[in-house]
Amino acid sequence: MLYAPPRPAASLPPVRVNLYSDTQTKPSPGMRDAMLHAEVGDEQHGDDPTIHALCDRMAALLGKEAAMFLPSGTMCNQISLLTHCQPGDEVIAHESAHIISNEGGAPGALTGASVLGLRGARGQFDADALRQAVREKRRNIPTQVLVAVEQTANLGGGSVWPLDKLNGVLDAAHQLGFATHMDGARLMNASVAAGIAAKDMAAGCDSVWLDFTKGLGAPLGAVLCGSAAFIDDAWRWKQRMGGALRQGGVCAAACLYALDHNIERLADDHANAKNLAHGLAQIRGLVLEEPETNLVFFDTAGTGMDADDLADRAREEGVMISTMGRYRARACTHLDVDAAGVALAIEVIRRVAVR
Ligand SMILES: *Cc1c(COP(=O)(O)O)cnc(C)c1O
DSSP, X not given: OOOSOOOOOTTSOOOSEEOSOGGGOOOOHXXXXXXXXXXXXXXXXXXXXXXXXXXXXXXXXXXXXXXXXXXXXXXXXXXXXHHHOOTTOEEEEETTOHHHHSSTTHIIXXXXXXXXXXXXXXXXXXXXXXXXXXXXXXXXXXXXXXXXXXXXXXXXXXXXXXXXXXXXXXXXXXXXXXXXXXXXXTHHHHHHHHTXXXXXXXXXOSEEEEESSSTTOOSSOEEEEEOHHHHHHHHHHHHHTTOOOSSTHHHHHHHHHHHHHSSTTHHXXXXXXXXXXXXXXXXXXOEEOOOXXXXXXXXXXXXXXXXXXXXXXXXXXXXXXXXXXXXXXXXXXXXXXXXXXXXXXXXXXXXXXXX
């Protein structure tokens, strides 16, 4: 088993358009400058003013009492599960959820919780599906305690939960006595795409977090928000997991810079994604999922090629995309991809999609 990521092969040509993920953005000169000049202190001691400023901004942005700075989104998800659940409890999420498929089995490994995956189009489920998943309360049955949603739903095609559907699920969860959690890795993409304030999207969530390393372009950092009591409990886990920082303000400064400069421009990424999807849809053999935000998923089966084959061929020509299944490919727009990059990617993929 190979656990460490591979080193880039020296023989590959340089990357010309990187649509692999919005995590591949490099901090801009302005962001690096903000990091250079950050005022810092010992976070574990409560003394980092830049982290305090970021947490205050984030609590206001997401409409919660309190916030906590963490290195990554995965740590936000897992600390939330640890705080909401006891070992043996069950979390209800969509079957495509990041917590199920992309966090190394952490709900089982760390919290000792199982996750029940619900079906539903585009990474979403509705209140009826939730009610149907409710188990009896008996000693031989796992105790369900938490409902988790992803906004946007990554493997759901970067889809945006409509507000009424989202609130239907979150209200039903609360009526059933469950806590609610939002994986908001790309919450600002959802907010910008729908024209709805992030705090309105997060209103029904007891915990919610935003990633700064996706479309917002920071090198690390995510902020988890909730009630003051929730964040206080969550601090116990931040400390235990080794997520309590020292002069983390250097990184929080990048996140503050992202809040000031990189949110409204997410609309450009969404426009680029639409153009990319429309260009790719003209290529024989490719079937596109209509993008709602910055993630463009397409099926390669009609080309006779696996998604991996197509991605390898595109990489040989300097275009990086990712794959999410045998025939499912993903191309992701972000602040390091412009309209010319989109045009080049379409041209290259057209060439390599034909055997
Ligand atoms: C990227 C991502 C995460 C994990 O965030 P990291 O910062 O990479 O740990 C969690 N959920 C979703 C939906 C994501 O896309």
